[in-house]
Amino acid sequence: MYKTILTPRVSETDAVGHINNTTVPVWFEAARNPLFDLFTPDRNFAKWKMVIVKTTLKFTG
Structure with a gap:
């Protein structure tokens, strides 16, 4: 198994520090290299x- 350590940038968070949902696919792209x-x-x-070919994300809350 490969692991990639990612450090969230301020631009990837909202005003209260939650990771924006559009950030997750960007992180997947970085981790696939x-x-x-x-x-x-x-x-x-x-x-x-x-x-x-395909990446699917399902957000549940």
Whole structure:
């Protein structure tokens, strides 16, 4: 399992410090890079071997 430590930026929070729901997909994008490096270490798009086709988020509260 891969782990990525993310530090929330002020722009990703609201006035009371809650993480904005639009931030989560951005964090997923940042965390996927180590997986891409497994398949295409030089990140040359001409040789790209892995694509994330769909990401679904379900917020419950």
